[in-house]
Amino acid sequence: MHDKRDESVTLLIEEFLTARATRKPSPHTLEAYRRDLRTVAALAAEEVSPPLPLDALPVEALTPRVMRAAFARFAAPRAAASVHRAWSTWNSFFSFLVADGVVAGNPMPAVGRPRAPLPQPKPLRGADTPEQLLAAVAREDGRQRDPWPQRDVAVLALALCAGLRLSELLALRVGSLAGRPGERRVEVAGKGGRPRVVPVEPELDQVLVDYLESRARRFGSRTVRPDGALLVDRRGEPLRRGGLQYLVESCYRRAGVGDRVPRGARLHALRHTFATRLAEDGASAAEIMRLLGHASLASSQTYIEVTAGQQRDAVRANRTNRALAALVAADPAARS
Incomplete structure (x- = not known):
């Protein structure tokens, strides 16, 4: 034996x-x-x-x-x-x-091991950058050899409005979109084999409908099968890792926002923007954890902590606070 x-x-x-x-x-x-x-x-x-x-x-x-x-x-x-x-x-x-x-x-x-620091979120910089990015990509660019704005917007919207990772985007099937109108959802094969369901709002639903209709016009309705890859390249073949990364990079260039993308977080910056905006709008760590498919609550908590820091910085930068600081510095009696 x-x-x-x-x-x-x-x-x-x-x-x-x-x-x-x-x-x-x-x-x-x-x-x-x-x-x-x-x-x-x-x-x-x-x-x-x-x-x-x-x-x-x-x-x-x-x-x-x-x-x-x-x-x-x-x-x-x-x-x-x-x-x-x-x-x-x-x-x-x-x-x-x-x-x-x-x-x-x-x-x-x-064997000793160091404590791993939780990675800090790296969202797109600039309050209106996501909106600028989507608007620029939605316009047909005559400089492109074969423009397909419906597909490009769908990719960005799935990352910005559903918080999907690169691997999760590539794993999506046409049949991953489920539910009746008004109750639509995307079924995600998450990291570590953890599936999750992310609600799809009507605006994202319409973006995906427009993309699938444009795909049927390009390659024929028979190519849009439930078991087929949701995201495809310009030849109708399933997008691969390198192709998806290049697509997102080209979208940044076309929108002129490359300098607002954190280094080392090209596609992930879209997911981090989704999570950061959830926190800014009051979502709890538990809600962020479920929507992003985190394995631990600690990962989700970092978005709330970063947002709290950003709020503190905004308050500190308020001109009235600066004027008040000058007043207090000038009047010793105000400090007593």
């Missing part, structure tokens, strides 16, 4: 990734898992005595001492969030090996 304990760490990593694939993570996420596992494993292979090539590293060599040394070297040049992510990946890997009977225990509790 084959004993998995004889297999190298690299082979076990691939078995773990195959098992994780049943949860339907994005290819980007799977590659991040592989990178974290192989990078730390290579450092661990240098810590054993004598040092071994990565492909020859046996799993029994991954003792708490070796893992602590490997993670100490891994952490030195990296941010706390990156180290925390790698620690979580390795913890999941060892949990998989324990469940499979490959190792007797998980050494990761003996």
Whole structure:
């Protein structure tokens, strides 16, 4: 009988990734898992005595001492969030090996990890930027070789008015839009296999209807099947990750708002704008959590905290407050 304990760490990593694939993570996420596992494993292979090539590293060599040394070297040049992510990946890997009977225990509790800071929201800058963006993209641009404003507005509106992630947009089917007029909703295959339902207001519903009608005119009504991808490229093929990112980037350029998009949050800035406006309009952390598909309430709370800070900054900038500050500074009696 084959004993998995004889297999190298690299082979076990691939078995773990195959098992994780049943949860339907994005290819980007799977590659991040592989990178974290192989990078730390290579450092661990240098810590054993004598040092071994990565492909020859046996799993029994991954003792708490070796893992602590490997993670100490891994952490030195990296941010706390990156180290925390790698620690979580390795913890999941060892949990998989324990469940499979490959190792007797998980050494990761003996390996220190930094507390991961919650990422701060990065909405579009400028109070009216979303409206400017939608208005500009809705106009046909004669400089485009094959303009399709209905499709472009639909993509932006789904992110701005439903808060969808890139992977969630790509996973949408035509049949993901459900419900009667006035009660429309979009059924989202969320991150981590967590499905959710987001209400669709009449304005967004009309944008999507206009897009699907324009798509039927372009490619024929038979191509708009319930099981087909909702978002397609100019050839009628399902949009892919790179194509969707390029589409959103081109929308920013056409609207002239590229300087208002936070660095490193091109499409995600639209989702963050949706969440920030929810908080500004009084939504609770629990409501934001459900609508955005967050795994924890803490992630949703950051939008409310940021909004509270923005409100404080606005009050501080009020000209009357500045005049009052000047008055108090000029009149010592006013401070007594």
